[in-house]
Amino acid sequence: MSHTLNIYEPLSIEAIRAEFPILQTKVLYGGHPLVYLDNAATTQKPTVVLEALDEYYKTINANVHRGVHYLSQRATDAFEEARRKVASFINARYDYEIIFTRGTTNGINTVSSTFGRAFLRPGDEVLISAMEHHSNIVPWQMACEYYGATLKVIPMNERGELDQAAFATLIRGRVKILALTYVSNSLGTVNPIRDMIRTAHTYGVPVLIDAAQAVQHMPVDVQDLDCDFLVFSSHKIYGPTGIGVLYGKEEWLNKLPPHEGGGEMIKTVTFGKTTYNDLPFKFEAGTPDMSGAIGLKAALDYVDSIGIDRIQLAEEALMSYALDALSTVPGIRFIGEAEHRSGVISFLLAEHHPFDVGELLDKQGIAVRTGHHCCQPVMDFLDIAGTVRASFSIYNTPSDVDSLVTALQKAGRILG
Ligand code: 7TS
Numbered sequence: 001m002s003h004t005l006n007i008y009e010p011l012s013i014e015a016i017r018a019e020f021p022i023l024q025t026k027v028l029y030g031g032h033p034l035v036y037l038d039n040a041a042t043t044q045k046p047t048v049v050l051e052a053l054d055e056y057y058k059t060i061n062a063n064v065h066r067g068v069h070y071l072s073q074r075a076t077d078a079f080e081e082a083r084r085k086v087a088s089f090i091n092a093r094y095d096y097e098i099i100f101t102r103g104t105t106n107g108i109n110t111v112s113s114t115f116g117r118a119f120l121r122p123g124d125e126v127l128i129s130a131m132e133h134h135s136n137i138v139p140w141q142m143a144c145e146y147y148g149a150t151l152k153v154i155p156m157n158e159r160g161e162l163d164q165a166a167f168a169t170l171i172r173g174r175v176k177i178l179a180l181t182y183v184s185n186s187l188g189t190v191n192p193i194r195d196m197i198r199t200a201h202t203y204g205v206p207v208l209i210d211a212a213q214a215v216q217h218m219p220v221d222v223q224d225l226d227c228d229f230l231v232f233s234s235h236k237i238y239g240p241t242g243i244g245v246l247y248g249k250e251e252w253l254n255k256l257p258p259h260e261g262g263g264e265m266i267k268t269v270t271f272g273k274t275t276y277n278d279l280p281f282k283f284e285a286g287t288p289d290m291s292g293a294i295g296l297k298a299a300l301d302y303v304d305s306i307g308i309d310r311i312q313l314a315e316e317a318l319m320s321y322a323l324d325a326l327s328t329v330p331g332i333r334f335i336g337e338a339e340h341r342s343g344v345i346s347f348l349l350a351e352h353h354p355f356d357v358g359e360l361l362d363k364q365g366i367a368v369r370t371g372h373h374c375c376q377p378v379m380d381f382l383d384i385a386g387t388v389r390a391s392f393s394i395y396n397t398p399s400d401v402d403s404l405v406t407a408l409q410k411a412g413r414i415l416g
Contacts, residue, residue: 007309016306017395019046032365035400040185040213040344040391041369042235045299049239052298056291064290065264065281079290082297083280086245089300090230091221094250096279100288103244104212105135107231108179110246110283111208112139114256119176122148127175127205129191130156130381131184134374136210140179149176156381160187160336167196171203178207182214186375186387187336188344190218197226206252212236216303216393217342218312228252234292239299243292246283253279260285311394318392319345322401329408335387346373346387349408352415354386360411361388366404 017023022044025034036044056078062071064079080095087095101107120126126140130153137151144151152175154167171178178200183190197207206228214220216237222230229252233244248256258265258276262285267275276282303311322345326332331350349357358370371386372379379386390404 007307007313009310011306011310011314011394013395013397017397019048019302020044020395021047021050023395027362027365029363030365035366035403037390037392037396037400037404038367038369039216039393039396040236040373040389042241043216043238043393044395045240046238046302048302049295049298053240053291053295056294061290063287075290078297079288079293082293085297085300089304090215090245090247091223092247093223097247097250097253099246099248099253099280099283100293101231101244101246102242102289103233103235104133104210104231105139105233107229107244107246108135108208108210109139110259111229111231111248111256112143112179114259115177116143116147116149118256120144120147120149123174124149124176125152125174126150127152127154127170127173127178129154129162129180131160131162131187131189131191131375131378132179132181133185133210133212134376135212136179136181137377153377154180156189158382159338160184160189160378161338162189162191162196164192164196168199171200171205175200175203175205178205179210180207181210181212182220183211183217183342184336184375184378185213185344185391186373186378186389187338187346188341189336189338190214190340190342192340193227194225201226213343216311217315219308222247234296234299237296237299238302240292240295243289243296245296250279253283258282258285262286264288306394314394315343315392318396318398318401319343321398322390322392322404325398325401325405326408329405329412331412332408335382335384344389344391346389348384348387349412350415352411354388356415357388357408357411360414361404361407364403364407364410366407368404 027034060074062075064076083098084095086098155163182193200207208229209227211230211232215232228249230247235241265277265282265285267277333348335346354370369389
């Protein structure tokens with residue numbers, strides 16, 4: 001759908017904002033209109049998604065893949081249509097390479113534990129980067145601990161860019177898998193993952209991409225990237241919470257053992273032995289989140305109706321406006337100044353604690369996130385307690401940025 005749109009045609013932000021009922025919120029203290037700049041944590045939901053959830057429960061709710069009856073077949077059709085939508089959205093070769101998960105974290109844990117069981121042995125290495133979210137650190141640490149492997153880390157510089165020379169050396173070790181974020185949620189860095197995937201493949205190393213902060217901001221094509229696994233969360237791309245996606249190349253998904261045991265992931269069960277189902281069901285034990293998948297489909301349809309290319313252009317323009325505008329705030333220091341950035345701007349205000357700044361912004365109706373953003377190693381490396389983070393989405397406007405700037409100036413004056 002997106003390719004039929006003129007990507008240079010400006011978005012009608014007012015029309016977009018009207019699709020998101022929650023944006024009408026007035027923040028309790030002082031009745032300030034809500035300025036929502038915490039989109040990296042979770043995005044708000046457009047009416048089409050809310051209606052899809054409502055419609056699902058009102059008209060077709062039934063368990064999937066199990067009943068011959070009318071509702072069950074309708075629910076199954078809608079659920080599988082959602083899978084096809086996800087496959088086409090990220091350009092997977094086959095629908096059955098799409099596994100529904102509970103979210104990014106659950107997707108990474110599915111790969112780390114099954115990959116660990118199948119392939120990690122004492123002396124092996126798992127390679128991650130210095131800017132990973134805890135979700136892409138801890139599961140690998142646990143797998144390494146369990147199987148006697150070692151976790152290696154690609155370092156970054158002060159600007160928040162990965163050290164490519166160090167990567168070129170590290171990948172030549174005994175690396176069994178590279179797990180890397182596409183876009184950093186704490187610094188906004190967009191990593192050159194296509195090149196890094198190509199390098200990893202020259203050493204026969206498969207790559208998992210954490211696309212939690214990428215799919216909502218830029219086109220993601222898994223065949224073009226040639227990644228072996230890719231994960232994201234529905235709730236960060238205008239869809240419901242509780243559901244996410246694990247993409248895996250057929251070849252890799254077939255090599256991994258199942259993650260959880262239960263209904264749906266089996267072909268036959270006796271007390272002596274169970275044989276496992278084919279993809280994608282082998283990785284979907286138990287009743288899946290049917291309404292979530294259908295809500296996610298509605299969200300991806302919504303994104304396609306605008307066009308991810310246009311979203312990318314509009315958000316880049318807004319980011320650039322925000323960087324210029326924020327630069328005028330006395331005492332501001334940007335954290336993360338990579339050349340290629342997306343979605344988030346992290347900063348500190350003079351010597352003030354990020355939490356104090358965040359609280360004063362909240363009092364003025366502005367929602368940002370403060371703290372380590374589940375990236376404690378990033379904060380340790382930069383020797384800071386945390387940052388204030390403004391993160392953007394399609395419904396944010398230059399006027400949101402102006403409100404942030406005014407509120408920061410006021411916070412600066414109050415904090416002295
Ligand atoms: N990976 C990245 C890069 C993320 O930004 C997040 C969530 C996750 C993984 C985990 O996603 P989940 O949906 O499974 O929780 N990031 C954030 C954030 O920046 N603020 O709140 C959650």
